[in-house]
Amino acid sequence: MPPEAAPTWAEFVTGLDLFLDPMLCGAVAGLVLGFLGVYVVLRRMVFVSAAITHSAGLGVALTFYAQIHLSWLGSLANPFVGAFLLGIGSTLLLVANPARLGLTRESLIGLVFIFASGTALLVADRISQESHDIHSIIFGTAVLVSKGDLYTTLGTGSLTMLLHLWLRRALIFTSFDADGARVQGLPTRALDGLLLASIGLMVSVTTRALGAMPVFAFSVLPAMTALSLGRRLSAVFTLAAMLGLLSAVLGYLAAFFLRFPVGACQTVVAALFAALAMALRALRR
């Protein structure tokens, strides 16, 4: 049997109506998560992001289960609501004082991550007719996104960026010198809560649309890359956002032309940018 011909640009352009929404959704997610990722990396919250994305994935899985087995819930069983509730819930749990539970923060993050991942797979086992969707939720193999997911991502992303650009000086001061900020009268607890809630919300929304793996990648790798290259914090934020956007778009194109899963391609492109940046930095020295 002759091998299948590789897709062409002409085919891509012909199908642009189909591909534009997921590319746009990925671009917005990459941009906003790349921006937020600077806080995630600098505040050493990398695996907090992983735990939240997998919790959001579990939320979506539980919603599918409810739709099939608990039909009396009706339209309340909405995947976005499931992702949001568990995403925000895990955010609140992870920012609480772990010492009260006799745990370190790392072990609490590990617990949430492992519990969410394992439970999502258990739930997937009970939803055999939806298991493909569960897989795509976790690993991001979905090529298409719904209009609802696109508009939710656009709306949430726009609101998040507006808030962050407006309050950026306060968020930076609070993040990196909380005591100094509090003494000068800034509402540091509220600002911290806003930062973490915006990360939790954006992760929840985009996990539903793109999958947990690319969302985790966007919230860590573009920021790491930007920090390797940037010398000013404002430049780092801009670069991280652009790299997130590029990783999403180029990853989608790579998936189309190379016939690979979308989420995995987006993740690898983001990782390649990071590797290139570190190589450049090593050469500079």
Added chain:
Amino acid sequence: MTCRDLVVGYGGKPLLPPINFTIFHHQLCAVVGRNGAGKTTWFRTLLGLLPSVGGQLSTCRPDLPMAYIPQRSQLDPIVPLRARDLVAQGLERGRHYLRPLLSRDEQQRVSWALQEMGAADLGRMQFAQLSEGQKQRVLMARLLCSQPELAVLDEPTAAMDAVAERETLQLIDNLRRDYGLAILIVSHHLPVVSLFADQVIFFDRASQNVVAGQPETVFDDPVFRAHYGDEATQALRASREREKTQRVEVHEQDHDHAS
């Protein structure tokens, strides 16, 4: 700011006996004692970062503007902040953060603060790449920018050589004198800090003692002398006398030149 029988501690449990202390504008107070003595708990309570366990804390007016300069080692070196960005944080007081952009006047105030602290040429440099002395100048520029009336500086001369330490303390003393700040310096380097201090407050948690007052009074206290030893205390007193004499001589020379 006045502490009246102020009790500090955690979770409702006192760490030290009640503290009575007052600091006025234009005063510099050295906060001394070994690690774990309660210095940090006390000043964090003064700054409102911790609730008091008992007693009273009052200020000359409500919402007294305060500033806190942490130990330089507490500022994360991987955060790519320029010196100028860090100084601009001093502008954020109260609800100022709600303004999306800084005005030209505010930008100029940042430049002025850097210049006053002899750090004008450091503005565009990465804070993490500066020397310890340069970092402290930038942090004091931030303090100046924030226009406080009370400032707490935590170990401002840590990891500095003797010359840099002396220069830094002189800079802090100038802030006190020229801008009327009340300044609390937490330090382990008592011999140098006490040269500039108008007051000393000494913490000793082991013996549950807090001794506060003019340096000579504190040096004479039996608890202080038991902690530092008679020889060291004599040396402190002698160096303060020498410092006072030198300052009088410099003042007389300046007066002669002026007339």
